[in-house]
Ligand SMILES: Nc1nc2c(ncn2[C@@H]2O[C@H](COP(=O)(O)OP(=O)(O)OP(=O)(O)O)[C@@H](O)[C@H]2O)c(=O)[nH]1
């Protein structure tokens with residue numbers, strides 16, 4: 001990459017510090033990850049700061065993800081000692097499963113400590129920006145108590161939300177400073193966890209097309225962008241993005257492809273689920 005992505009604004013440092021303090025006052029930490037990126041959207045800083053607490057991973061936006069891979073990831077994280085369930089923020093049944101699972105985790109911990117659960121379980125809801133934390137809390141609450149929008153960085157301060165069975169703490173989305181894996185940062189950008197304005201969209205779109213190819217979505221790519229299997233096999237990076245633009249008739253003067261426009265279109269279509277249900281990562285790509 002030409003420029004480093006500046007994904008770590010100052011307020012995220014503040015949020016990490018806040019997590020370190022507030023974790024002492026909760027029973028369970030619920031981390032939302034993007035089911036399309038179950039590895040790259042899991043924040044290692046959150047893992048470090050919440051070690052020792054019962055943790056529930058929620059693979060959210062599972063309506064956009066590949067069901068088969070979601071199951072594999074749930075197994076993977078359970079083996080690692082996490083509670084793990086798939087989720088759709090606006091789906092009421094997801095909410096019931098979540099509440100059950102939280103109660104189970106909270107009760108189990110108290111039992112291990114030889115205590116009885118006192119009061120409602122307190123749950124800290126964390127995760128990368130734009131993963132659906134506030135939408136999920138609003139669904140559980142049955143009203144729009146937390147602000148939710150389709151851009152990262154909507155929630156700016158923490159907020160306690162009291163429900164009949166749980167106390168929830170909505171936190172601002174947070175990334176991590178040492179995102180040493182540039183590929184991981186680009187993937188986060190594909191799913192909208194990093195603001196589009198600070199990025200090179202062509203670079204993100206190229207990364208997306210290559211990642212789709214590598215993750216076994218050749219058919220979906222060919223169908224959506226009218227690529228032949230030969231083209232897909234031969235081209236990658238910029239050349240592939242150019243071909244996609246050309247096939248969609250995005251030409252400028254002298255027949256050059258408007259790759260900026262092609263990038264915006266390709267990203268919009270992926271984010272809107274037009275390429276079908278997609279998961280970019282498989283557990284077999286990573287160590288357990
Ligand atoms: N398809 C789909 N979209 C979802 C789901 N959950 C949330 N979204 C959308 O994702 C966008 C971000 O949702 P928010 O709830 O604001 O995300 P957040 O994690 O609170 O974001 P920050 O406060 O910026 O960290 C919104 O447009 C939601 O409608 C889901 O399960 N499926």
Ligand SMILES: [Mg+2]
Nearest residue numbers: 133134154155
């Ligand atoms: Mg929010």
